[in-house]
Amino acid sequence: MKKVLAFVLAALMVFSLVACGSNSTATGSSSAAAGGSSAAPAGDASGVKAAVFYYNYSDTYISSVRTALDGKLEAAGIEYTDFDGNNNQTTQNEQIDTALSSGYNLLIVNMVTSGSSDTATAIADKAKAAGVPVIFFNRAVEEDGNEGAVLGAYDNIAFVGTDAxxxxxxxxxxxxxxxxxxxxxxxxxxxxxxxxxxxxxxxxxxxxxxxxxxxxxxxxxxxxxxxxxxxxxxxxxxxxxxxxxxxxxxxxxxxxxxxxxxxxxxxxxxxxxxxxxxxxxxxxxxxxxxxxxxxxxxxxxxxxxxxxxxxxATDSAKALIAAGSMTGTIKQDADGMAECIALLAGNVASGSDLLAGTDSYTKDEANGLDNKIFIPYQEYTGE
CATH class of the missing domain: 3.40.50.2300 (Response regulator)
Known part of the structure; x- marks a missing residue:
């Protein structure tokens, strides 16, 4: 009876991973529907299983990043699963634990708790213990004035975001x-x-x-x-x-x-x-x-x-500007951010250095952090 109960509980855990985490809409990767299994990835990417954690699917900008990143990971033949933290750090932490125990070997993390070196360190430590790289993106991983506390403490780590x-x-x-x-x-x-x-x-x-x-x-x-x-x-x-x-x-x-x-x-x-x-x-x-x-x-x-x-500069904001209802916005480049993240993921897939091919990007030189990559902002007024 105990063996049967253990089997049922294990099955429920797998179902939970699929229901809560595997919500990618990419058509070329069945990780969206099957909680980790995907269509045969191309080339060297076949050994990579990326778990992509978003702080909140309902955020319009984050939704734009997700759409762009899904497409780029799919094009690179990288198996991936998306997870919705639903604006709850505890939920995201549990999702990370489940992904690591399920064999995912690349973490791509949009933290719920922005600018918290404690939260980021806990995630980085889990990745380090599992021997997998971690790419943080969009939301700051360290407090202002505490730069390098996380990004400088682990070799296989990077951040892709903006200069706040x-x-x-x-x-x-x-x-x-x-x-x-x-x-x-x-x-x-x-x-x-x-x-x-x-x-x-x-x-x-x-x-x-x-x-x-x-x-x-x-x-x-x-x-x-x-x-x-x-x-x-x-x-x-x-x-x-x-x-x-x-x-x-x-x-x-x-x-x-x-x-x-x-x-x-x-x-x-x-x-x-x-x-x-x-x-x-x-x-x-x-x-x-x-x-x-x-x-x-x-x-x-x-x-x-x-x-x-x-x-x-979301699509809906651009439409409001075109209609004369909104005056201007600052473009946060969702596609550019996704492109850089996909580049780093591709490096992992090919066995290259995590930061290979990133010399053209602006980095946090002021704090000596070559692994902190900034995607530039741009003014947008519809002109």
Missing amino acids: PEAGHMQGKMIGNYLVENYDAVDLNKDGTIQYAMFMGDASNVEAIYRTQYGVEDCDAVLTEAGKPALEYFDSANTNKYQLDMNGAWSAQAAQEYMQTNLSQYSEANGNMIELIICNNDNMAEGCIAALQAAGYNNGEGTTTIPVFGVD
């Missing part, structure tokens, strides 16, 4: 230049100052912290250089000067709900309308635009458009 402050600097300058060129039109109440709202996303995320800081600071620098006053946060009672997705999900829904509440108190009729909206990602920008459109704004020709800026 860059998006904030780029967005701030873009907003400042836009305001200088359109100041009178944006200043709806004609008080000589632009009242803004800021949507942060996740308070512990390094990217969100820098975007919140530099999106305003760099805009203010452009304004003051042009002889204009600095931005003024619309709600003087909010000393943080941002509104936060309390679930850390950077969601359109949270931003829309905040903006609906804002618009019930701040309006042109009251002379205190929010005149500029800065968002740390395009999801939140879309939520704000939905609330504005319901209130009669940003609906195209004949309606007042409140400038809304985001980050990511």
